Amino acid sequence: MRLTNKVAVLTGACGGIGLAIVKKLVSEGAKVLAADMSAEGLSAIEQEYGDSVATLSVNVTDYDQVAGMIDHACEHFGRVDIVINNAGIGNAKMLLDHDPVADFEGVTAVNQKGVYYGILAAGKKFKQQGTAGVILNTSSVYATMAAEMTFTYNVSKAAVDMMTKAAALELAPLNVRVCAVAPGRVDTPMLRQYEALGLWDHIRKEQMRATFTQPEEIANVVAFLVSDEANCINGCTVDASDGFNSFKYPLLNA
Template identity: 45%
Template sequence: MRLKDKVSVVTGGAEGIGRETAIRLAKEGSKVIVSDFNEELGELTVRDIQESGGEARFFKADVTSFEQVEALVEFTVQTFGNIHVMFNNAGIGITKPFLDHSPEDYHKVVNVNQHGVYYGMLAAARKMKDLGTEGVIINNASVFGFVGTLGITGYQAAKGAVVMLTKHGALELAPHGIRVVGIGPAAVNTKIVQGYRDAGLLEYMKKQQLTRKLIEPEEIAAVTAFLATDEARSLNGSIVMADDGFASFKSDIRP
């Protein structure tokens, strides 16, 4: 119960990493606001938490709207009295070759994956400062904010921006007692890798990781929950690479 008496917000909490992180945070003792555009699946995450003895509520929000993200943060404080953890997790992906990737594709992904993170950081940090809360903002970056891969132009651009937003936010917000840290998954077994499946690239992606398999969302949730705890206070402005060696061990040439 390392997060007892804490209040956490998870965007993109209906499925995948967001859902598993919301469940893990609740198991660690945090009250959780689950947010997503998918109300049905978001409410299911909340029910699963409640049935396991945790406290959770759902708030529908589109992270591409700053006003809706502000309303999410305000709802959190009105519901549970504070906000200690903001996990900016909501993300989408479009997989196409660069020359087929349109400006519309690019902006759709960047609006969610980059602007949504910025909005979550800004809204949460302002509220934490107003409340005098020593909080932590966790951004879901990606190994693809550091290394190039095929077919995900907008995703790469957005995740690279999230890496720098994390560093910049940590510097700006440290005087207010607010940590900003990121997590850098590689290929995780969620719907976001469907584009790789469709393109016949999933086995290639698995081989880029040392275990030669997809990472499970529960594994990312465990790392994210640790970053939310006081035990992780020395981690600030950095991206924790939960990538199964994807970015580090390219000298490995095993078949």
């Protein structure tokens, strides 16, 4: 098992990708602190994984809570080796229909500030421990391309990509790696909002093999990236989108 004796902290643990990551990390031998704001979801995780997983209710838009989360993992498991900043939200709305508070500030607080807080708190903890570590951020294919109805989401994920690069450079002397994963069309509850808009079949075809990625497939990539096998991957975002960004939707299939 690739992650035996490793301790991982994961935000957004109760979402589609988050749950898959918890399962994968445990299967690879890690101890996991699963953080989320869903009491029901966290309770279900506790019941399923027992002593392999501890849970904590955390609002990632509050730095003190994020730092406290990492401290809690150390108190519970003795140390921290991996921090995965996975919490994220998004809504589908055209730019000129935005309410600045509801449609920009809220998404930015979770997707951008939440990752920043996670990087900062993790970096400080690794320095305090005097140990190597890995920070993994969940980005998106939308970090590098524009799309209708996702203005704030795109901007926030672009920030995640740059925070990943900048943090990797500054934390390299501490032997801390920072990287990101960019999922494409993953079949999760958050993506299901497009089903109500009548776009479900369309967005499925935006990936090269015209099928949705499953959360478990993203979890497999995450487990590799935080393992020692990925030691040479640093300061970059790894595309996990089945070619989403590599081709234009074929006109012959429109």
